[in-house]
Amino acid sequence: MSAIERLPSLKDEPPMDEARFLKFLEARGEDERWELIDGEPVLMMHPPSLKHHIIGQNLERLLNDALETQASKLFAIREIGLAVEDKPSFRPQADVAVIDDDHGDNPYFAERFYLVAEVLSDSNTREFISTKRLRYADHADCLHVLIISQADFAVEIWSRSNGWQGRVLRSPEDLVELPEFGFTCRVVDIYARTDLVRRHRA
Template identity: 35%
Template structure:
């Protein structure tokens, strides 16, 4: 991962971005990354299945811990004041339940963010030197409330977990379906294969 902090704080475009999104047709998903408006590709079926699996596993973990948090898919997360010029839409995130209010469509932080990597995530936004997913990972890690970030490959059993350890972050990669994916802060303890349940990848491995 080679994203630089200079790429993470270019411009304050938050209000103009939100005005732009409000004027776009329903069904489009846009992000503000390094001050640039980027449209997300329509997720394929495997992508959607993995997102649903993660949402369910994280919801179960939160409920076991009795935390005042909620897991949901595709929330908009405004990274200010930690970073200017960045509003991300993770595929799944854990947010503060107190931020769920009528009419609200952007939250101020997340405790966990999960990104299911698409080809567009590996491209470098115009004017930057790093891939989109590298910039977003560093952005999530800059959020004081964020405790964990998951980067999930779609076409292989391959998840990178970045987890806060004090003032630092520890990253580890899991590639065996029987590896344990454990995130204590989210009450998550499952097989890696559980994240990919019912996908084409699981059917092909049988």
């Protein structure tokens, strides 16, 4: 995620739900990227960095390779809106998510998702990312939440099967294992074609 900005003018208004959020978006520019986090619209102030895009693309490809090998109906997709059914005030846009062919009837937000990944930037606050992670974990179908650093090799994995206890992989050769998806890769594979890998191999 990029730098974030909240709207002071909405500070004293009741929390937004999805319907109000969509009306709010109608009045905004199409090039703006907004998320609804606990009833508050949040603007991503700067476009994602090139490294951000590369990491997201790497993960999307690696996940899809694993899922296709299994002939799964699941697939990975980038920059997608998500919905948690009983939380209408939470409509985030994830950097990468795993959804399925039958992802619900909502035309804007996938109502079923099985993994979410967020690529961090230096401007993200821990509170903001922690809020998103906790809300993702509330979704009944979500099995894993990944939080990926841009600054160094660091992949946080939060898994339902582990009681949502997080662990951080920091070695480039550490294995990221997501058995529900038949997925295994090295941490370094997620960072392919970035400066971190070039420095690591120098």
